[in-house]
Amino acid sequence: MALLSVEHLTKHFRLDRSVGAALMGRPAGWIKPVEDLSFEIAPGEILGIVGESGCGKSTTCNLIAKLLEPTSGCIRFDGEDVTNLSVAALRRYRAQVQMIFQDPFDSLNPRLRAYDLVAESPRALRLWDEAEIARRVPAMLALVGLPPERYVQRYPHQMSGGERQRVGIASALIAQPRLVIADEPVSMLDVSIRAGVMDLLRDLSVRLNFSCLYVSHDLSILTHLCDRVMVMYLGQVMEVATAHDLVNVPHHPYTRALVAAVPVPDPAYRRQTVEIKGELAKPVNPPPGCRFAPRCHLAMPVCSTTPPMRDVADRHTVACHAVAASNAQTSRTGAAQ
Amino acid sequence: MLLEARNLRVTYGGVHGEVRAVDGIDLSIGESEVFGLVGESGCGKSTVVKALLRLLPPSARIEADVLRFRDHDLLTLPPGRFRREVLMREIALVPQSAQNSLNPVMRAGAQIVEAIRAHSDASAAKARKRVVELFDIVGLQPELVDRYPHEFSGGMRQRAMIAMALAFEPALLVMDEPTTGLDVLVQERLLGRIREIRARVRSSILLITHDIGVIAETADRVGVMYAGQMVECAPTLSLFAAPCHPYTLGLQNAFPSILALGRELISIPGSPPDLAAPPLGCGFADRCPFALEACRVKRPPQVAIGQDRLSACIRTADIEHIRSAAVKKATWHC
Amino acid sequence: MSDPLPEAADAPAPGRLARWGAAVRREMAFNWRIIRSDRLGSFGALVILIAALIALFGPWLTPHDPYESLRMADGRMAVLQRPGGEFLLGTTNLARDLLSQMIFATRTTMIIGLVSGLISILIGANIGLISGYYGGRIDNVLMRLTDIVYGMPFLPFIIVLIALFGRSIGFVILAIVLIVWRTSARVIRAQTMALKQRQFVACARARGASDMRIIYRHIAPNILPLLLLYTSFNIAWAIVTEASASFLGFGDPHALTWGGILQDLWVSGYTRSAWWWFAAPSSAIVLLVSAFVFVSRAYEVVANPRLADR
Numbered sequence: 004m005a006l007l008s009v010e011h012l013t014k015h016f017r018l019d020r021s022v023g024a025a026l027m028g029r030p031a032g033w034i035k036p037v038e039d040l041s042f043e044i045a046p047g048e049i050l051g052i053v054g055e056s057g058c059g060k061s062t063t064c065n066l067i068a069k070l071l072e073p074t075s076g077c078i079r080f081d082g083e084d085v086t087n088l089s090v091a092a093l094r095r096y097r098a099q100v101q102m103i104f105q106d107p108f109d110s111l112n113p114r115l116r117a118y119d120l121v122a123e124s125p126r127a128l129r130l131w132d133e134a135e136i137a138r139r140v141p142a143m144l145a146l147v148g149l150p151p152e153r154y155v156q157r158y159p160h161q162m163s164g165g166e167r168q169r170v171g172i173a174s175a176l177i178a179q180p181r182l183v184i185a186d187e188p189v190s191m192l193d194v195s196i197r198a199g200v201m202d203l204l205r206d207l208s209v210r211l212n213f214s215c216l217y218v219s220h221d222l223s224i225l226t227h228l229c230d231r232v233m234v235m236y237l238g239q240v241m242e243v244a245t246a247h248d249l250v251n252v253p254h255h256p257y258t259r260a261l262v263a264a265v266p267v268p269d270p271a272y273r274r275q276t277v278e279i280k281g282e283l284a285k286p287v288n289p290p291p292g293c294r295f296a297p298r299c300h301l302a303m304p305v306c307s308t309t310p311p312m313r314d315v316a317d318r319h320t321v322a323c324h325a326v327a328a329s330n331a332q333t334s335r336t337g338a339a340q
Numbered sequence: 341m342l343l344e345a346r347n348l349r350v351t352y353g354g355v356h357g358e359v360r361a362v363d364g365i366d367l368s369i370g371e372s373e374v375f376g377l378v379g380e381s382g383c384g385k386s387t388v389v390k391a392l393l394r395l396l397p398p399s400a401r402i403e404a405d406v407l408r409f410r411d412h413d414l415l416t417l418p419p420g421r422f423r424r425e426v427l428m429r430e431i432a433l434v435p436q437s438a439q440n441s442l443n444p445v446m447r448a449g450a451q452i453v454e455a456i457r458a459h460s461d462a463s464a465a466k467a468r469k470r471v472v473e474l475f476d477i478v479g480l481q482p483e484l485v486d487r488y489p490h491e492f493s494g495g496m497r498q499r500a501m502i503a504m505a506l507a508f509e510p511a512l513l514v515m516d517e518p519t520t521g522l523d524v525l526v527q528e529r530l531l532g533r534i535r536e537i538r539a540r541v542r543s544s545i546l547l548i549t550h551d552i553g554v555i556a557e558t559a560d561r562v563g564v565m566y567a568g569q570m571v572e573c574a575p576t577l578s579l580f581a582a583p584c585h586p587y588t589l590g591l592q593n594a595f596p597s598i599l600a601l602g603r604e605l606i607s608i609p610g611s612p613p614d615l616a617a618p619p620l621g622c623g624f625a626d627r628c629p630f631a632l633e634a635c636r637v638k639r640p641p642q643v644a645i646g647q648d649r650l651s652a653c654i655r656t657a658d659i660e661h662i663r664s665a666a667v668k669k670a671t672w673h674c
Numbered sequence: 675m676s677d678p679l680p681e682a683a684d685a686p687a688p689g690r691l692a693r694w695g696a697a698v699r700r701e702m703a704f705n706w707r708i709i710r711s712d713r714l715g716s717f718g719a720l721v722i723l724i725a726a727l728i729a730l731f732g733p734w735l736t737p738h739d740p741y742e743s744l745r746m747a748d749g750r751m752a753v754l755q756r757p758g759g760e761f762l763l764g765t766t767n768l769a770r771d772l773l774s775q776m777i778f779a780t781r782t783t784m785i786i787g788l789v790s791g792l793i794s795i796l797i798g799a800n801i802g803l804i805s806g807y808y809g810g811r812i813d814n815v816l817m818r819l820t821d822i823v824y825g826m827p828f829l830p831f832i833i834v835l836i837a838l839f840g841r842s843i844g845f846v847i848l849a850i851v852l853i854v855w856r857t858s859a860r861v862i863r864a865q866t867m868a869l870k871q872r873q874f875v876a877c878a879r880a881r882g883a884s885d886m887r888i889i890y891r892h893i894a895p896n897i898l899p900l901l902l903l904y905t906s907f908n909i910a911w912a913i914v915t916e917a918s919a920s921f922l923g924f925g926d927p928h929a930l931t932w933g934g935i936l937q938d939l940w941v942s943g944y945t946r947s948a949w950w951w952f953a954a955p956s957s958a959i960v961l962l963v964s965a966f967v968f969v970s971r972a973y974e975v976v977a978n979p980r981l982a983d984r
Contacts, residue, residue: 199607266553
């Protein structure tokens with residue numbers, strides 16, 4: 004059974020109208036950062052979400068971490084519906100689902116020392132008494148590679164970016180959550196220390212037995228770390244596949260363009276660029292149907308209705324009318340032969 | 341040689357004492373060449389740019405044995421002449437976060453017209469004609485000349501800033517982190533545009549970035565900086581095919597590539613040295629698994645390798661052995 | 675459930691009180707450094723310390739009773755004597771020793787200033803924190819209340835209040851508190867709203883912190899420099915206000931304050947001639963109020979780090 008199951012998750016924000024517009028009876032605008040999102044995370048799996056700015060990946064993180072309430076849709080954790088929770092149930096949920104944040108400089112309270120930062124979760128959730136916390140916090144710091152004798156008393160401004168991010172990881176993992184949401188945890192770190200933090204996350208996910216939802220705009224990182232990767236565009240899922248399949252056999256035209264555009268650190272390699280027209284739009288008052296259609300060279304009239312997710316291979320699904328049509332044709336010609 | 345710098349040193353007067361941000365680098369850029377300067381945060385690459393363009397705060401000191409651009413001696417050139425003759429006309433800068441450098445209350449075209457007229461006697465009409473030309477070079481529609489910056493996307497604003505920098509067809513175009521903060525598709529479009537600009541305009545480009553992938557695609561020659569020093573300098577192909585410095589090897593290991601999904605990423609343990617108290621010897625010695633005692637005692641000199649490569653490492657003779665050891669994780673994390 | 679974490683050595687767990695004690699000591703050391711680093715701030719702190727000492731111990735050390743009409747050596751009443759000799763600050767028209775009056779008045783002024791200042795900052799800070807954090811309707815209601823209080827003219831309001839309820843120290847304090855909280859509420863609300871957007875607040879919420887915990891454990895420590903700045907400011911305001919009210923005759927007739935001394939002077943009609951009677955209380959007011967303002971300036975550097983030498 005899936006650890007986390009998200010069904011038709013949608014988040015809409017209403018835009019405030021100016022007084023003039025309200026008086027003239029113009030309808031309020033809507034921002035729709037997440038639209039009809041459905042996916043699953045299995046226990047022990049690392050699922051990546053990739054997309055450009057405005058694709059809704061951060062909003063998705065906040066919805067699952069329950070820092071935002073969904074407009075509609077359903078979130079199931081361990082089979083239980085957690086879309087609407089009472090205060091007590093929310094506390095239980097937070098003990099199981101934690102989040103690692105992007106900015107190592109902003110996500111730590113500058114007035115708290117490493118000990119208090121890591122102890123925040125068990126104290127806020129009243130999980131253990133102080134004696135137990137005093138046992139576990141140093142152990143957790145050691146686990147993320149920060150010797151407790153040297154780090155327990157340090158303030159954030161006394162630590163480097165990589166060290167701060169490790170403190171952030173320790174503070175997320177100390178309550179032993181079963182699902183960790185990582186919102187671009189290494190994008191603000193130097194390249195030479197990113198690998199260390201990513202490895203740490205992967206090793207701990209095995210050792211402490213948690214699943215991970217890893218969000219990034221960098222496809223190279225995701226394909227190294229994740230079991231499966233989900234591609235989002237303007238709030239909709241375009242394609243979900245294993246890391247290997249996504250890079251080697253992408254089906255969706257957006258995924259193809261994305262994979263083709265990733266810079267490769269090999270000057271001898273000539274990329275085949277896939278040009279897609281237009282500019283990235285904001286998810287404000289989007290038209291119905293597939294939101295990639297305005298920029299897609301395969302767009303057809305039917306694309307004004309949202310394409311359903313279809314299987315194209317083992318653990319590989321695509322939401323695209325053009326792909327579905329060409330697959331149907333291939334199977335027809337195959338059948339005819 | 342378009343730009344020549346030997347033993348360039350930049351020192352800031354900080355609150356807690358002096359900081360040697362750039363500690364004796366050699367840099368030479370030829371005509372119509374793209375030189376990529378790559379390094380992580382704090383390595384000094386942005387300081388080099390600011391030193392060349394005299395954008396440093398008054399408390400900073402620039403020293404060099406040679407700092408020449410064409411036939412101008414940049415060390416002794418008086419500020420008035422620098423502003424009139426060199427800045428914008430010969431060397432132009434596309435700054436970091438260029439998307440945010442446009443004045444939001446002025447139309448985009450008008451800002452470039454203003455920049456042109458500030459540096460020349462061009463009439464308003466001539467300047468405007470030039471702006472339309474420039475927008476064409478960078479691939480922006482001519483209608484956009486009269487639009488406000490908020491009507492541009494991030495990538496388009498970046499291109500508008502490049503247009504501004506190209507106004508006088510400078511011999512050297514300096515781009516400070518042009519792709520940072522851009523989405524991957526926008527970045528790809530921008531890099532393609534830079535290639536086209538190269539074809540149309542004969543400028544050389546000094547490209548500063550921390551993204552090795554961008555360097556691999558765009559640069560003809562690469563300089564790798566660490567802790568204020570130039571640790572390696574080579575043509576792009578040979579640098580990536582056969583690096584000659586442990587730091588370059590470490591960076592290669594740490595950088596993911598979608599072409600090599602199975603490869604294990606290896607990070608470099610430790611962190612860069614504090615430039616307020618710079619180490620005596622090689623700046624990378626503390627993190628280098630191949631460091632010898634001699635490395636910590638004295639700054640390694642630039643060793644010439646072949647005709648066109650330099651490496652600041654005293655162990656370049658062992659480089660074959662070092663390269664094969666560097667791909668193993670155990671070498672870096674024992 | 676199996677515990678995969680390695681066993682750590684047993685450390686004595688500090689109780690909550692011990693932790694708070696350590697935190698308070700750290701804060702005080704931190705504040706001490708802030709004040710010490712700024713010259714004017716150090717001077718201000720010194721003045722405040724002296725005033726506090728006088729307020730605490732002065733009344734036992736006064737040479738005379740402040741209300742006693744004194745005689746000089748030759749038997750005459752010591753009326754309007756210039757400063758010097760037996761009467762260091764001179765005497766009033768009723769032959770009362772000005773120095774003794776000043777010492778007693780210091781205590782009253784300090785009490786009124788500190789109490790009003792501290793209570794008003796408590797009110798202002800809490801309203802600012804809650805209003806800024808929750809936003810929405812709560813924010814609207816609290817800010818409209820603040821606007822109403824802003825609309826009230828300071829001194830006339832205090833005068834009316836005192837005239838209605840009677841002239842006593844208690845009502846003076848109440849009147850001051852009711853007005854002075856408004857500025858700190860606004861500023862702290864703005865700061866809270868800015869801090870609320872920071873990622874560490876989202877992080878705290880994700881870790882399970884309740885709203886109250888976020889406000890008081892996470893946001894409040896980060897506005898502490900601003901808070902202390904306004905505490906100092908509020909105390910300064912309170913002292914000036916009390917002096918003004920007393921001078922206009924609305925102070926407690928049974929308490930001796932610097933403003934009250936000035937009032938006596940005014941009523942006596944000797945304002946132009948008895949310069950010593952005027953000089954002492956006015957200098958004291960200016961000095962003490964400036965001291966609190968200097969101290970608050972020292973905090974400005976911390977509250978707004980861009981002013982500092984980084």
